[in-house]
Amino acid sequence: MAQLAVTVKDATTGAALPYVHVEADGVVLTTGLDGAAIFDVPVGSTRTIKVRNVMFRPWSRSVSISSERVEVTASMEKAIM
Amino acid sequence: MKAVIASPFLWPPTQLTYVMANELESLVRGIGWDVIRLQGPQNLRVFFSFVMNSHPDAVLIAYMGHAGPSAFLGEDIFGLGILGVDNAGEVREHVVVGMPACLSAQQLGPALVKAGAKAFVGSREEMYAQWSESEHDYMADWFDYTLTFYKSLVTSLTAGKSVKESLEKALNDYRERCTYYEQLYKQHIQDWPNSDFYLHAVKQNRDFVVGYIR
Numbered sequence: 001m002a003q004l005a006v007t008v009k010d011a012t013t014g015a016a017l018p019y020v021h022v023e024a025d026g027v028v029l030t031t032g033l034d035g036a037a038i039f040d041v042p043v044g045s046t047r048t049i050k051v052r053n054v055m056f057r058p059w060s061r062s063v064s065i066s067s068e069r070v071e072v073t074a075s076m077e078k079a080i081m
Numbered sequence: 082m083k084a085v086i087a088s089p090f091l092w093p094p095t096q097l098t099y100v101m102a103n104e105l106e107s108l109v110r111g112i113g114w115d116v117i118r119l120q121g122p123q124n125l126r127v128f129f130s131f132v133m134n135s136h137p138d139a140v141l142i143a144y145m146g147h148a149g150p151s152a153f154l155g156e157d158i159f160g161l162g163i164l165g166v167d168n169a170g171e172v173r174e175h176v177v178v179g180m181p182a183c184l185s186a187q188q189l190g191p192a193l194v195k196a197g198a199k200a201f202v203g204s205r206e207e208m209y210a211q212w213s214e215s216e217h218d219y220m221a222d223w224f225d226y227t228l229t230f231y232k233s234l235v236t237s238l239t240a241g242k243s244v245k246e247s248l249e250k251a252l253n254d255y256r257e258r259c260t261y262y263e264q265l266y267k268q269h270i271q272d273w274p275n276s277d278f279y280l281h282a283v284k285q286n287r288d289f290v291v292g293y294i295r
Contacts, residue, residue: 012093050274057094057212058278078093079282080207081147081183 003069004039006031008051008059011075020076023050041065055080082239083115083139085132087163089146089156090121094210098145098181101224105143105231112235114140119163124155129163133171140238142175143231148182148203151189166192173197176244178234181227183207186291194293199244202230202252206289209282216273219282222262226283230255248292259287 004024008017008031016035021028024047029037041047043065049072051059056076063072086109088102089095099121106116117136119128124146133139144164147154152162164172169192176199179185185203193201211223233254237247266273266280 048274050277052278054281057210058214058275060214060274077212079209081094081098081181081210 001040002043002065002067004041004047004049004063004065005069005071006037006039006049006051006074007071008035008037008053008074008076010056011077017053017056017076021052022074023052024048043068049074051076082113082141082235083117083136084109084141084143084235085117085119085136085139087119087124087129087142087144087146087153087155088121089124089154091156092147092158095146097210097212097220101181101227102143102145104224104228105145108228108232109141109235112232112239114235114239119155122156124163125157126155126161126163126168129155130168130171137174139175141235142172142177144177144179144182144185146182148179148185148189150184150187151192153179153182153185153189164193165189169193169196169198174199176200176234176238176248177202178231179203180230180290181208181210181223181286186289186293190291190293194295198295200248200292200294202248202290202292204286204289205291206285208286208289211279211282214273214275216275217269219275219279222265222279222283223286226255226258226262226286229258245294248294252290252292255290256287259283263287 152165155163190201211219234251
């Protein structure tokens with residue numbers, strides 16, 4: 001198994017965003033105080049990540065798990081007026 | 082007839098509403114109105130007051146940017162904003178619309194109408210921006226349903242309809258257009274990866290927009 005580490009940040013301030021909903025192919029985690037959510041995934045697979053918080057633009061990407069640890073940063077743009 | 086369009090730029094996502102305001106200006110000019118713009122950094126209270134004093138004949142004041150329960154914030158998002166409950170009398174006899182803008186129907190809208198504004202339209206909750214994503218141009222949809230409101234309102238006022246009649250028709254047209262996009266996003270909930278968020282956004286942008294008439 002590999003680790004897929006998704007770190008969620010505020011695109012404007014660069015601050016880590018805790019308590020954000022991160023989904024990887026139906027598996028849902030919540031980011032910790034460091035803004036990170038870490039999934040155990042098979043090496044060689046592809047995962048579709050969705051990051052959702054009601055205050056921010058949605059963030060969705062497909063990621064290939066090509067090594068034992070893949071790190072992804074989701075920079076979230078403010079969505080409310 | 083004349084409209085004032087206030088469109089701040091500095092704080093995300095007002096870069097998007099600034100572009101929307103450009104389209105609104107073209108739309109309103111196309112119907113034959115004059116337009117006074119408060120552009121980007123001009124969205125400070127001193128400029129707003131100057132414009133209101135200089136153009137008392139403006140029928141419509143349209144604000145597109147950040148707002149709170151008691152003020153349109155303009156570029157002064159940590160301060161009093163350009164129009165708040167404390168200077169509500171500046172828009173006496175005007176039709177005021179805060180859209181897209183968050184929360185302004187909670188306190189600002191009722192205060193403006195109480196102070197003599199002919200009408201107010203805004204949202205009781207947050208309003209969402211929409212972006213162009215890889216699978217679909219949600220931003221074009223957002224521009225379409227928001228500008229549907231303004232086009233309907235300005236067209237009715239130009240035709241001589243009452244403020245009440247014009248506002249009710251514009252709100253109905255707006256809600257119908259939002260519902261069209263709500264249904265579209267529901268249809269694509271499985272194959273458009275961001276449609277879940279935008280389904281929430283368009284519903285919220287529809288369901289909490291209200292109008293107050295003097």
